[in-house]
Amino acid sequence: MRAPVLAAGGIVLRRGGDPLFAVVRMRKRGDWVLPKxxxxxxxxxxxxAEREVLEETGHLVEVHEFVGTLAYESGGRSKVVHFWRMEAAPVQTHPLMKDIRAVDWLPLDEAVERLSRSYERAFLVHVGPLVLDAAGRTMPRPSPRAPARLPPPAAPAEEGPIAELTDAPSLALEQPGDAAETRLTLLQRLRGWWRGRSRA
Structure with a gap:
């Protein structure tokens, strides 16, 4: 049995109004995919992940937290892709690599529809809202001279999983290379945060 192909990429947002997600078009087959x-x-x-996103989108990015892992079969071989949340610079500064025909920036629902591969669509459906929520918490802060307080987010109606992952193949929310028992997953941190907010 051959070892899986290891890859990495980004769930990349660009702000300047409504947040937009990056999707890239492969030159060979014309498929629209996540940058990876x-x-x-x-x-x-x-x-x-940072290098690949720069090469495929032409944008410098700021890399934030790990989002999840997507595993699937491609060409008769297993592929494992680790994704990070990223924020792109507003302007493209580098040419696209030769394998990429185009990059497009779309709202979440349109980005999901544009993706050619069902497993990437399912992945983005589940992690996209988490990425948008996390991006909202990292928006640039106002000047210290004019502090502003944001209202706390509403507590969830009921406890339970944030998202049921039924149609995404092998989605894992843990940092690659870290044991689950020594490091909380993104989902565990979010649940802990919500529970702490609901008791306050």
Whole structure:
């Protein structure tokens, strides 16, 4: 059995009005996909994700938290892709790599519809709202001279999973290379945060 192909990418937002998600069009088959690619020798998944997003979108990015892992079959071989939440610079500063025909920036629902592969659509349906929520918490802060307080988010109506992952193949919300028992997953941190807010 051959080892799985390891890859990394980004769920990339660009702000300047409504947040828009990056999707890229492959030159060979014309498929619309999330920006991602294989790791180079000695490269960490996070570094590969940042490099691949720059090459495929032409935008410098700020890398934020790990979002999840998508595993699927491609060409008769398993592929494992780790994704991070990223925020793109407002202007494209680098040319697209030769394998990419175009990059488009779309609202979440349109980005989901545009993706050619069902497993990427399912992945973005589940992590997209979490990415938007996290991006809302990292918006630039006002000047210290004019502090502003945002109202706390409403507590969820009931406790339970944030998203049921029934149609996404092998979605894991844990940092690659970290044991689950030593590091809380993004989902566990969100649940803990919600529970703490609902008791306050």
């Amino acid at each position: 690619g294989k790791l180079d020798d000695g490269e960490t998944p996070r570094d590969a």
